[in-house]
Every structure is written in structure tokens, then in C-alpha cells.
Amino acid sequence: MYSFGILSAAIWVPIVGGFLVLSLGDRAGGNLARWASLLVSVATFAITLPLLTGFDTQTAAMQFVERIPWIPSFHIEYFLGIDGISLWFILLTSFLTVLVVISSWRNVSSRLSQYLAAFLIMDGLMIGVFCALDAILFYVFWEAMLIPMFLIIGVWGGPRRVYATIKFFLYTFLGSVLMLVAFLYLYFHCGDSFSLLAFQRIPLGASAQIWIFLAFLIAFAVKIPMWPVHTWLPDAHVEAPTGGSVILAAVMLKMGAYGFLRLSLPITPDASHQLAWLMITLSLIAIVYIALIAVVQKDMKKLIAYSSIAHMGYVTLGFFVFTQTAVEGAIIQMLSHGFVSAAMFLCVGVLYDRMHTREIEAYGGVANVMPIFASLMMLFAMGNVGLPGTSGFVGEFMVVLGTYQAYPWPAIIAATGLITGAAYTLWLFKRVLFGGIVHAQVAALNDLNGREILVLGSLAGLVLLLGVWPAPFLDVVHVSVAHLLQQVSVSKIPS
Amino acid sequence: MHNALSHWPFAIPEIWVLVMACVVLLVDVYVGKRQRDLAFVLTGFSLLAAMALTWADRGQSGFAFFGQLRLDPFTSVASFFVELLTLLVLLYSRKYLLRRGLYRGEVFVLLLFALLGAMILISGSNLLILYLGLELLALSQYALVALQRDNLRATEAGLKYFILGALASALLLYGMSLLYGLTGVLNLQQIAVALINVGPQNFLLVLAVVFVVAGIAFKLGAAPFHMWLPDAYQGAPTPVTLFMSSVPKIAIFALFLRILVEGGYGSIEIWRQLFIALVLVSLLIGNVVAIAQTNLKRMLAYSTVGNMGFLALGIVAGTQNGLASAFFYAVVYALMAVAAFGLIVYLSREGFEAEEISDLRGLGRSRPWAAFLLLVIMFSLAGVPPTIGFYAKLAVFQALIEAHFVWLAVFGVLMAVVGAFYYLRVLKVALFDPPAEDLHYGADDPLAASVLTVNSVALLLLGIVPGALLAFCFHALQGVL
Numbered sequence: 001m002y003s004f005g006i007l008s009a010a011i012w013v014p015i016v017g018g019f020l021v022l023s024l025g026d027r028a029g030g031n032l033a034r035w036a037s038l039l040v041s042v043a044t045f046a047i048t049l050p051l052l053t054g055f056d057t058q059t060a061a062m063q064f065v066e067r068i069p070w071i072p073s074f075h076i077e078y079f080l081g082i083d084g085i086s087l088w089f090i091l092l093t094s095f096l097t098v099l100v101v102i103s104s105w106r107n108v109s110s111r112l113s114q115y116l117a118a119f120l121i122m123d124g125l126m127i128g129v130f131c132a133l134d135a136i137l138f139y140v141f142w143e144a145m146l147i148p149m150f151l152i153i154g155v156w157g158g159p160r161r162v163y164a165t166i167k168f169f170l171y172t173f174l175g176s177v178l179m180l181v182a183f184l185y186l187y188f189h190c191g192d193s194f195s196l197l198a199f200q201r202i203p204l205g206a207s208a209q210i211w212i213f214l215a216f217l218i219a220f221a222v223k224i225p226m227w228p229v230h231t232w233l234p235d236a237h238v239e240a241p242t243g244g245s246v247i248l249a250a251v252m253l254k255m256g257a258y259g260f261l262r263l264s265l266p267i268t269p270d271a272s273h274q275l276a277w278l279m280i281t282l283s284l285i286a287i288v289y290i291a292l293i294a295v296v297q298k299d300m301k302k303l304i305a306y307s308s309i310a311h312m313g314y315v316t317l318g319f320f321v322f323t324q325t326a327v328e329g330a331i332i333q334m335l336s337h338g339f340v341s342a343a344m345f346l347c348v349g350v351l352y353d354r355m356h357t358r359e360i361e362a363y364g365g366v367a368n369v370m371p372i373f374a375s376l377m378m379l380f381a382m383g384n385v386g387l388p389g390t391s392g393f394v395g396e397f398m399v400v401l402g403t404y405q406a407y408p409w410p411a412i413i414a415a416t417g418l419i420t421g422a423a424y425t426l427w428l429f430k431r432v433l434f435g436g437i438v439h440a441q442v443a444a445l446n447d448l449n450g451r452e453i454l455v456l457g458s459l460a461g462l463v464l465l466l467g468v469w470p471a472p473f474l475d476v477v478h479v480s481v482a483h484l485l486q487q488v489s490v491s492k493i494p495s
Numbered sequence: 496m497h498n499a500l501s502h503w504p505f506a507i508p509e510i511w512v513l514v515m516a517c518v519v520l521l522v523d524v525y526v527g528k529r530q531r532d533l534a535f536v537l538t539g540f541s542l543l544a545a546m547a548l549t550w551a552d553r554g555q556s557g558f559a560f561f562g563q564l565r566l567d568p569f570t571s572v573a574s575f576f577v578e579l580l581t582l583l584v585l586l587y588s589r590k591y592l593l594r595r596g597l598y599r600g601e602v603f604v605l606l607l608f609a610l611l612g613a614m615i616l617i618s619g620s621n622l623l624i625l626y627l628g629l630e631l632l633a634l635s636q637y638a639l640v641a642l643q644r645d646n647l648r649a650t651e652a653g654l655k656y657f658i659l660g661a662l663a664s665a666l667l668l669y670g671m672s673l674l675y676g677l678t679g680v681l682n683l684q685q686i687a688v689a690l691i692n693v694g695p696q697n698f699l700l701v702l703a704v705v706f707v708v709a710g711i712a713f714k715l716g717a718a719p720f721h722m723w724l725p726d727a728y729q730g731a732p733t734p735v736t737l738f739m740s741s742v743p744k745i746a747i748f749a750l751f752l753r754i755l756v757e758g759g760y761g762s763i764e765i766w767r768q769l770f771i772a773l774v775l776v777s778l779l780i781g782n783v784v785a786i787a788q789t790n791l792k793r794m795l796a797y798s799t800v801g802n803m804g805f806l807a808l809g810i811v812a813g814t815q816n817g818l819a820s821a822f823f824y825a826v827v828y829a830l831m832a833v834a835a836f837g838l839i840v841y842l843s844r845e846g847f848e849a850e851e852i853s854d855l856r857g858l859g860r861s862r863p864w865a866a867f868l869l870l871v872i873m874f875s876l877a878g879v880p881p882t883i884g885f886y887a888k889l890a891v892f893q894a895l896i897e898a899h900f901v902w903l904a905v906f907g908v909l910m911a912v913v914g915a916f917y918y919l920r921v922l923k924v925a926l927f928d929p930p931a932e933d934l935h936y937g938a939d940d941p942l943a944a945s946v947l948t949v950n951s952v953a954l955l956l957l958g959i960v961p962g963a964l965l966a967f968c969f970h971a972l973q974g975v976l
Contacts (some may be wrong), residue, residue, distance in 0.1 A: 072966065073966060074893065139880065143885070148880065150922075154927045155926060165923075166916070166920075173912050177909070177912055178908065181901065181908055248774060
């Protein structure tokens with residue numbers, strides 16, 4: 001366990017870099033801003049890599065810990081640290097930011113430096129969420145992240161961007177304020193400390209646990225999002241620019257799920273058990289009902305957005321059956337969805353950049369003119385379906401398997417989601433890529449350029465790697481998940 | 496205590512401001528026609544010197560003039576902030592006043608007198624002295640609001656403010672007289688002693704507290720005593736609004752602290768109930784009605800109402816931490832309000848007040864830096880981290896939960912979400928809407944620009960490292976109970 005302030009560097013380098021990019025402005029046609037952002041994002045990714053190489057997979061204790069007083073009058077600390085659960089998400093965040101910067105190279109026409117700066121700042125803030133171990137610090141990152149996203153959707157979004165971004169902001173803000181109240185309650189309950197680790201240890205009465213669990217649930221359910229508080233997501237995705245959709249789907253949605261693992265389960269284990277039926281029901285509704293909604297979408301982005309909600313249903317399902325396989329599967333599913341949904345949104349972005357429409361009807365026969373694109377998208381579609389060999393399979397299979405060990409019937413219902421998932425994904429794929437070319441515009445499409453191949457290709461590699469050889473990924477999370485489940489199994493109600 | 500003169504060192508900042516107000520008045524009479532800037536510079540210097548004097552006094556405590564004024568850690572800290580805020584007001588408004596022919600000696604003199612009133616409210620320790628301070632502050636403000644005497648709206652605002660303000664003063668005075676009748680003394684320490692044996696069931700005490708609280712709520716602008724506020728804010732010249740929205744909030748909080756905490760803490764069960772009602776109504780009216788506003792100054796006026804509701808949450812908690820958090824909220828709110836109105840002052844020019852929300856259309860493109868500052872200010876007002884506004888709300892909620900008012904805290908955070916909407920709407924107009932061709936901002940005053948920059952960036956930086964400011968404000972209220 002050593003610490004050179006790697007986590008601090010991973011948080012602050014992109015934030016400071018973002019402000020630098022902002023100050024560069026759009027000089028030299030924005031080239032300066034482009035290269036500077038690329039440099040900052042690659043540097044951040046490079047900074048986060050030692051987290052993986054130096055990570056000790058044998059312990060569930062927090063690693064790379066940094067702890068100094070921040071606001072002494074309130075006992076708030078600048079307390080960072082990671083375990084096996086947070087590690088992959090930090091890497092995912094810094095990696096996807098690099099891809100977003102590259103994919104925005106030529107596609108953003110106005111205020112490029114501000115656009116890139118917003119992503120860099122958000123990069124730092126999101127990493128902050130995944131490694132904050134002080135409740136207020138966590139909350140600060142959690143909320144601060146909304147500001148750049150609000151701007152990204154509002155400034156660079158589609159025609160209904162204002163509605164979408166304000167809805168996004170208010171929904172998530174509403175969700176999180178109650179979490180703050182819960183934090184303050186826990187603070188006094190645990191003797192003037194905001195440390196999440198201390199929160200995890202203190203005994204809590206049954207009804208207090210229920211209330212705190214519900215407060216957390218609202219915050220995380222909005223973020224994930226779970227049915228019935230999911231309605232902001234399709235709007236936000238449809239209006240957001242490609243980069244915004246990628247970060248939203250691949251990282252932000254994971255934060256809600258991460259919140260369950262870091263806060264809800266260990267702090268309120270009894271309430272988690274008691275309300276597991278609710279969580280499982282909501283998850284199944286997402287898996288079955290939201291997937292059916294996805295089938296009938298006419299807009300590609302909306303379809304993928306609904307499919308995201310359905311996929312996140314597996315994640316929450318996995319958490320609340322409390323078996324090792326299911327929880328690990330859920331984490332793999334989160335990672336896999338991070339890759340696949342990012343890739344799917346990037347694919348839509350590729351098409352949108354060329355055709356300026358996301359209507360499925362406007363396409364057809366794209367495979368004839370864009371073979372490289374078609375083959376890559378094929379892979380991602382398979383990942384979305386959960387075909388063996390891709391990352392989607394590992395996560396969903398483990399979740400369903402783990403669920404079956406505990407509750408057979410929910411597992412069977414969840415498995416039907418795999419079929420619906422195949423239906424909407426393959427149907428989308430067929431309508432967009434196959435068939436004859438109906439529209440003249442489609443005939444004139446150019447295939448992927450080098451930059452796009454680089455971005456999609458690297459994601460394709462990860463989807464296959466995680467699908468074929470998930471062991472290294474699982475090794476990291478194994479001990480932490482075991483520790484978490486052990487925490488959850490012990491009642492915290494004082495006798 | 497025998498020789499009045501031996502205690503005057505405890506009142507140096509007040510005496511200094513009084514003397515300098517007279518000096519500025521005289522200087523302006525003699526050389527004002529030719530050299531108006533002299534009065535401006537002199538006022539600025541007086542304020543800086545007052546800040547230095549106050550700073551030098553901190554840490555001391557004692558009474559001056561036979562217990563009329565007192566010096567304690569709170570006095571120094573609160574006086575320091577009102578002086579600082581007055582200085583900010585002065586610096587923001589130079590160009591604005593110049594352009595509208597309001598750059599006159601009276602403004603500076605009235606500002607200094609208003610400041611003196613605020614300082615006396617902060618340091619007074621006797622009901623009569625406090626009332627004098629309140630009237631000094633209020634009368635200076637009435638005159639300032641009606642400064643543009645040919646402007647119909649300003650005159651109307653001034654009159655409305657005057658009538659309702661006088662009513663509030665009368666309520667307060669009546670409450671004070673009841674307190675006096677009940678105890679037979681005017682000195683607050685003696686009142687506290689005399690009230691020990693008066694239970695909260697005493698009808699006269701209840702009546703006295705009700706009137707005092709109503710007067711304070713009036714002056715703060717807490718609903719349902721907020722009727723004067725939107726009109727006065729909108730009608731007054733923006734620099735005056737700047738002053739009204741900042742300095743009096745801290746001064747009136749001090750008045751509350753002196754009368755109801757130092758003097759009447761025994762009656763906490765009475766005034767807590769009243770403040771709970773004020774909180775509920777203020778949060779609801781302030782945040783909901785603000786949504787319907789199209790005028791930025793009016794919107795910010797309603798936002799003041801809402802924010803006073805948040806401030807009063809700390810008062811409801813009523814504990815050491817609660818009162819400290821309310822004071823911290825007052826300070827932070829004043830800093831945010833000064834920045835928000837300062838931005839309006841900065842953007843305005845002759846014949847264009849930049850006071851409609853739609854006047855900010857496309858600010859993000861035409862003036863990116865101003866738009867960035869607006870972003871910081873609005874998120875700070877909405878209480879979104881990492882801005883200082885978040886910590887102000889955090890402190891208040893924390894105190895509230897410590898005092899077991901969880902339901903009020905839940906109500907408060909929900910209202911914060913409602914409030915976020917209208918701040919976001921301002922940002923929507925400024926950042927997402929396309930710029931309008933016909934908007935020409937003033938925005939050419941380097942002085943206001945630099946003050947605005949420092950002011951707004953401070954909101955952000957203080958949000959990243961809030962520890963020192965928090966400790967400073969919380970320390971001021973140590974031992975207040």
C-alpha cells in the first residue's frame with residue numbers, strides 16, 4: 001500500500017488542464033485546444049494506469065489512501081482511496097475521456113475549446129466520485145459533475161436541448177439532495193465523522209436504515225436510472241452531442257450503481273435485505289418493460305438509451321440477490337455496458353456526422369457502402385445482445401446465474417430480457433445496415449476514417465478481451481466483493 | 496466603567512466612520528464640483544481604514560460608554576464584513592453613477608452613514624442604541640433608493656420602502672417597549688438577567704417577541720413580510736440594490752442576535768415557532784414566485800426571500816452551530832448577492848439597465864468571461880458544489896439535523912431544488928440562447944470588471960477551500976450562548 005497522491009493527480013490534472021484548455025480558446029482553428037486536450041486526457045489515463053499495476057488484489061482494504069483534513073470545523077476530510085470495486089471505473093473514465101477527445105476532433109464546430117474543457121473537467125470530477133471516501137467530498141464531486149454535463153447538453157445539444165438539460169439537472173439534483181440529508185443524519189449518528197468507512201461500521205436502527213436506504217435509493221435510482229424515474233435519460237441522450245452521450249451512458253450511469261455498492265449495501269445492510277424485493281421488482285421491470293419500449297423506438301439514440309436502462313436493470317438485479325457470482329457479474333456488466341454503450345453511441349455519432357439524422361427510417365443498406373463500420377458495429381451489437389465471446393455475455397450470464405442460485409423465478413424473467421435485447425438490437429442493425437439502399441444520401445456515405453477506426457477499434461478490442469478472458473477483471477474485484485457481501489450479511493441493528 | 500473616555504477605544508471603527516462621513520461631506524461641498532473623485536477616493540480610503548481598524552480590534556472584548564456598545568469577536572467579524580461589502584458596493588458603482596449623473600457626494604455620505612448604522616446594529620448592546628442604529632441604516636437607505644428623484648419608479652420604490660420600513664421599525668419599537676416594560680431595563684445583559692424568572696407562558700413576553708420577530712422579518716425581507724422587497728429592489732438604482740441586498744442582511748442578523756439571543760434566549764421556544772412559520776412561507780414564496788419573474792432584479796429579490804428562509808433555518812435550529820451557520824449564511828449570501836447585482840451594474844449603460852433576464856441573451860457568445868462569472872454566481876446561489884453557496888446551505892442543514900429538525904431539512908432541500916430551476920433558467924438564456932444583435936452592454940468599466948472577477952472567482956475558490964472562511968465565521972459566534 002503506497003501512495004504518491006496518484007488519485008489526487010488523476011482528479012486534478014484533468015481539472016486544471018480543462019481550465020488551461022479553456023484559456024487557450026479556439027486559437028489556430030482550435031488545433032491548440034485539440035492537442036492540449038488530447039495531451040491532458042492521455043496524461044490522465046497514464047496517471048491512472050499505475051493504479052492497476054500497483055493494486056493489491058489480495059486485500060479488501062482501501063488502497064492508495066490520501067487523507068488530510070479539509071474543512072476542520074465540520075470534520076470534513078479530503079479522504080481518497082480505492083478498492084477493487086472502484087478501480088475499474090476510474091480506468092474506464094479516464095480511458096473513455098481520451099476516446100471522447102479523439103472522436104470530437106473534427107465534429108464539433110462551435111466553441112471547441114469550451115467543449116473539450118467541459119469533458120476534461122468532468123473527467124476529474126467523475127474520478128473524484130469513484131475514489132472519494134468522505135461523504136461530503138463524494139457529494140461535492142457527485143453534484144459538481146452536473147455542471148459540465150448541463151453545459152454540454154445545453155450548449156452543444158440538439159433542438160430540444162434546453163428542455164432536456166434542465167430536466168436532466170433538476171432530476172438528478174432532486175435525487176441527490178435527499179442523499180445529503182441522509183449523510184448529515186449519519187454524521188451525527190456516528191459521532192462527528194463523514195468518513196464512509198465509519199458510516200459502514202456504525203450500528204443503525206431498523207427504521208433509520210429504511211429511511212436512509214430510501215434517501216440513497218432516490219439519488220441512485222435517478223442516476224442509474226431505474227424505472228420509474230428514468231424518463232430524463234432518453235431526452236438527455238437524444239439531445240446530447242455524441243461525446244456527452246458516451247460519457248453519460250458509459251460512466252455517469254455507473255455512478256448510481258457504484259453508489260449502491262459503496263453506500264447503500266454496506267451502510268444499510270438490513271434495509272437492503274428487507275427491500276430487496278422492491279429492488280428486484282424494479283430491476284425486472286427495467287429488464288422486461290423498458291426493453292419492450294426500446295423495440296418500438298424510431299430514433300437510434302433513443303433506442304440505445306432505453307437499452308441502457310434495460311441493461312442497468314441486470315446490474316441492480318445482480319446487487320440485490322447478494323450472491324458473489326451475481327454481484328461480480330453486475331460489476332462486469334457495468335464495465336461491459338461502459339464499453340458497448342459508448343461504442344454504440346459513437347457508431348450513431350459516426351452516422352449522424354454524415355447524415356445529420358438519427359431516424360432509423362432514413363438509413364438502410366449502410367453495410368454496402370461502409371463495410372468497416374458495419375463489421376465493427378456488428379461486434380458491438382453482439383455485445384449489446386450478450387452473445388458469448390463478447391463482454392455482454394459474461395456480465396449478463398453471471399447475473400442470471402447468480403440470481404438463479406437465490407431466486408429461480410426472477411432469474412427466468414430476467415433471462416427473457418436477453419431475447420428482447422436481441423430483438424431490438426438485431427432489428428435496429430438490420431434496418432440500418434442491411435437491405436437495399438433506398439436513400440440517395442446513404443449511397444454517398446464514406447466509410448470510417450482512421451480516427452474513427454482507432455476509437456471504435458480500441459473499444460472493439462476491449463469488448464472481445466472482456467468477453468473472452470474476463471479473469472483479470474474479476475481478480476481485481478473478487479476480494480472486495482467478498483468483503484462487501486460479508487458486510488451485508490451482518491446485521492447492523494443494535495440488539 | 497466610571498470614565499466614559501476610558502472605553503472609547505472599543506468604539507474606534509464606529510467613531511472613525513462617523514468622522515469620515517462628515518469629512519467626506521465637507522470635502523465634497525468645497526471641492527466636489529471640480530474634483531468629485533476626491534470624495535470617492537476618500538470614501539474608499541475610509542472604508543479600507545475602517546476594515547484595518549476593525550481587524551486590529553478582533554480578539555478583544557469589552558463594553559464602551561457604560562454598556563451602550565460592546566466589542567466581542569462577533570462585533571469585529573461582522574463589522575469587518577459589512578465594511579468590506581460597502582467597499583465592494585462603492586467600487587462596483589462608480590461608472591454606473593457617473594453615467595447617470597448620480598456621481599455626487601451625497602451618495603458617498605449616505606453610504607457611510609448607512610454603514611455606520613449597520614455597525615451600530617452590530618455592536619449595540621442597548622435597546623435604544625440598537626434602534627438608533629436601525630433607523631440610521633434605514634433612513635440612509637430610503638434616501639439612496641429615491642436618489643434618482645426624477646425617475647418615477649425609483650420614487651415609487653422609495654416611498655413604498657419608506658412606508659413599509661417605517662411600519663417595520665414601529666413594530667420593532669413596540670416590541671422593544673414591551674420588553675422594557677417587562678423588565679424595566681434597556682441594557683441587553685440586564686434584560687437577559689431580568690427575563691430568567693419570566694416563563695415563556697408570560698403573555699407580555701410572547702407579545703414582545705412576536706413584535707420583535709415581525710420587525711426583524713420585515714427588515715430581512717422574510718415572507719410574509721416581503722411585499723416591499725421586489726419593488727424596492729427593482730426600482731432602486733442597481734448599486735443601491737447592491738447595498739440593500741448585502742449589508743443590511745448581516746446587520747439585521749446581528750440585531751436578531753443581540754435582542755433575541757443575548758437578551759431573550761430564554762424565549763427561544765417562542766421565537767423558534769415564529770421562525771419555523773417564517774421559514775416555511777419564505778422558502779415557498781421565495782422559490783416559487785421567483786420562477787414567474789422575467790425581470791432579473793425582481794427575480795433576485797424573490798431569491799432573497801427564499802435565501803432568508805434558508806438563513807432562518809439556522810435560527811430555527813437555535814443552537815450554537817445553528818446561529819453560527821445562519822451568520823455564515825448571511826455573509827455568504829451577501830457575497831453572492833453583491834456579485835449578482837454587480838454583474839448587472841457592470842453590464843448596464845445609460846438607458847439600458849440589463850435588468851431583464853432576456854437582456855442576457857447570448858452572453859456566452861458575446862462576453863464569455865462575464866458568462867462564466869454568471870455561471871459561478873448562479874450555481875453558487877443555487878447551492879451547487881463546488882461553490883461557497885453549497886457550504887452555506889450545508890452548514891444550515893447540518894445544524895438543523897443536529898437539532899433534530901429532519902423534516903424541516905427535507906423541506907429545505909426540496910425547496911433548494913425548486914430554487915435551482917430559476918437560476919438555471921437565467922443560465923439557459925445567457926448560455927444556450929443565440930445572441931441578440933440589438934444588445935449592447937456597457938461592460939467597459941475596468942474597475943467594476945476586476946472587482947466582479949475577484950468577487951465571483953472567490954465564490955468558486957472559497958467553495959474549493961471553504962475551511963478558513965467557515966472557521967472565521969463560526970469562531971465569531973463562539974460563546975454567544
